[in-house]
Amino acid sequence: MASSCTKYELCCNECGKSYGNRPLSACPDCLAPLEVQYDLESVRGRFTRESVTAGPASIWRYKELLPIPEGFQPDLPVGFTPLVRAKNLGKRIGADNLYVKNDAVCFPTLSFKDRVVSVALANAQAFGFTTVGCSSTGNLANSTAAQAARLGLKACILVPADLEAAKVLNTQVYGARLVRIDGNYDHVNRLCTLIADEYNWGFVNVNLRPYYAEGSKTVGYEIAEQLGWRLPDNIVCPMAGGSLIRKIRKAFKDLIALGLVEPKEVRFFGAQATGCSPIAHAVKNGLDYIEPQRPNTIARSLAIGNPADGPAAAKMIQETGGWAEDVSDVELVSGIQELAEDEGIFTETAGGVTTAVTARLYSQGRIGRDDLTVVCITGNGLKTTDALEGCFAAERAVKPKLTAFDEYIRVVDGQLIGADADLTLAGGAR
Numbered sequence: 001m002a003s004s005c006t007k008y009e010l011c012c013n014e015c016g017k018s019y020g021n022r023p024l025s026a027c028p029d030c031l032a033p034l035e036v037q038y039d040l041e042s043v044r045g046r047f048t049r050e051s052v053t054a055g056p057a058s059i060w061r062y063k064e065l066l067p068i069p070e071g072f073q074p075d076l077p078v079g080f081t082p083l084v085r086a087k088n089l090g091k092r093i094g095a096d097n098l099y100v101k102n103d104a105v106c107f108p109t110l111s112f113k114d115r116v117v118s119v120a121l122a123n124a125q126a127f128g129f130t131t132v133g134c135s136s137t138g139n140l141a142n143s144t145a146a147q148a149a150r151l152g153l154k155a156c157i158l159v160p161a162d163l164e165a166a167k168v169l170n171t172q173v174y175g176a177r178l179v180r181i182d183g184n185y186d187h188v189n190r191l192c193t194l195i196a197d198e199y200n201w202g203f204v205n206v207n208l209r210p211y212y213a214e215g216s217k218t219v220g221y222e223i224a225e226q227l228g229w230r231l232p233d234n235i236v237c238p239m240a241g242g243s244l245i246r247k248i249r250k251a252f253k254d255l256i257a258l259g260l261v262e263p264k265e266v267r268f269f270g271a272q273a274t275g276c277s278p279i280a281h282a283v284k285n286g287l288d289y290i291e292p293q294r295p296n297t298i299a300r301s302l303a304i305g306n307p308a309d310g311p312a313a314a315k316m317i318q319e320t321g322g323w324a325e326d327v328s329d330v331e332l333v334s335g336i337q338e339l340a341e342d343e344g345i346f347t348e349t350a351g352g353v354t355t356a357v358t359a360r361l362y363s364q365g366r367i368g369r370d371d372l373t374v375v376c377i378t379g380n381g382l383k384t385t386d387a388l389e390g391c392f393a394a395e396r397a398v399k400p401k402l403t404a405f406d407e408y409i410r411v412v413d414g415q416l417i418g419a420d421a422d423l424t425l426a427g428g429a430r
C-alpha cells in the first residue's frame with residue numbers, strides 16, 4: 001500500500017471557504033458549520049474493497065477516509081459492529097427484508113459515540129490539547145471519559161442534571177471530572193463553547209466537532225460492506241444533533257464516487273421522540289429551518305432541542321425522498337421490549353424510538369414490504385434501565401422444591417406463559 005496521506009481540510013458548508021485543519025467548528029464569516037472535505041483523488045487506488053477487507057476489524061479499516069493526523073497509530077478496536085437480519089421483528093411489523101445495525105455492542109462503551117470520540121481524540125492530541133471534554137446527553141460522556149483515560153488525557157464532562165444514573169456512573173468510573181448543569185442540553189452546549197475558548201480545552205463536539213462528526217461515516221461504510229458491497233433501499237436512523245444520519249449518506253456517496261458500490265439513491269428516515277422532535281417537525285411541515293423545542297422525553301440521548309445539524313438533516317431527508325416520524329415515550333418503551341423479545345437485542349431509549357418509528361413507517365406504507373431496510377440501533381439498554389421500571393412484576397422467591405415450582409409456574413396446555421402475558425394481566429406498560 002502506498003504511504004501517501006489522505007488530503008483533507010475544513011470547509012464552510014455555506015460559503016465554501018476553506019480553513020485548513022484546526023479546532024474550529026463554525027465559519028467565522030457566515031457562522032455555518034464547518035465540514036471536513038477530502039481530496040478524493042488522493043485516496044483513489046488506496047481505498048478499494050481489497051484494501052478495506054485486508055484492514056483490521058474496526059473502524060480503522062476505513063482510515064483512508066477519516067481525518068486522522070499523520071503518524072497517528074490507532075490501537076483501539078472501535079466499531080465494526082454486527083449487522084443482523086431481523087426476521088422476527090420483520091414479521092411483527094410487515095417487513096420482509098429488515099436488518100439491524102447493532103451499535104448497542106460498540107467497543108468500548110456500548111454506543112455509536114465510540115466511533116466519533118476516537119476520531120475526535122486523535123485530532124485533540126495532534127492539536128496539543130491535554131484536557132478534553134464534551135457536552136453530552138450521556139453516551140458521549142461515557143465514551144469521552146473512557147477513551148481519554150486510555151490516552152492519558154484529562155477529561156471534564158458537562159451533562160444536564162437530569163441524566164440517567166447509569167450514564168453518570170459510566171462517566172465517573174473512568175476518573176473523569178463530571179459537572180452536572182442545572183439546565184437542558186442546549187444550555188450545557190452553549191456553556192461548553194465558552195469554556196473551550198476560555199480554558200483552551202478540546203471539546204469533542206464543540207471545537208473538534210467537524211472531526212468528531214466524520215467518525216459517524218463508519219456506520220455507513222460498515223453497512224455497505226456487510227451487505228456485500230451494496231447499498232440498502234432505506235436507512236432508519238435516530239436523530240439528536242442530526243449528524244449521524246447525514247454522515248451515513250456522506251459515506252454512501254464516498255463509496256459510489258470511489259467505485260466500491262453501484263450508484264443508488266438510498267432513502268433516509270429520521271426517528272425522534274415526540275417530546276423532542278424539532279427535526280421531525282421540520283420534515284413533516286416542509287420547513288427549511290428548525291423551530292427549537294424544550295425537551296420533555298425519557299429518550300434523553302436524543303433530547304437536543306436546537307440541533308446543530310438539524311436544518312441540514314431535514315433538507316437531506318427531503319432530498320432523498322425519505323421522511324421523519326416521532327413516537328411517544330410509551331411507544332418507545334414498547335419498541336425496546338419488541339426488539340428485545342424478537343431479536344434478543346436490548347437497546348436504550350433511543351433504540352426504542354428507532355424501532356417504534358420503523359414499525360410506523362411500514363404501517364404507513366412509506367416503506368415497502370420488500371425493501372431492504374437497515375435500522376440503526378445506536379445504544380445499549382443497560383444504560384437506561386430506568387425506562388423499564390414497573391414494566392415487569394417483582395417475582396417472589398420460590399422454595400427449592402418441585403411441588404413449589406409446579407404451584408408457582410403457569411403452564412397452560414403444555415405451554416410456558418411468558419412474562420409478556422403476565423404483563424398484560426398485571427396492566428403493565430402495554
Ligand SMILES: *Cc1c(COP(=O)(O)O)cnc(C)c1O
Pocket residue numbers: 111112113139140238239240241242243244245301302348350351378379
Ligand atoms: C448521540 C446519539 C444519537 C444521535 O446522534 P446525532 O449525530 O447527534 O444525531 C443517536 N443515538 C444515540 C444512542 C446517541 O447517543
Ligand SMILES: [Zn+2]
Pocket residue numbers: 012013014015016017027028029030031032
Ligand atoms: Zn462560510
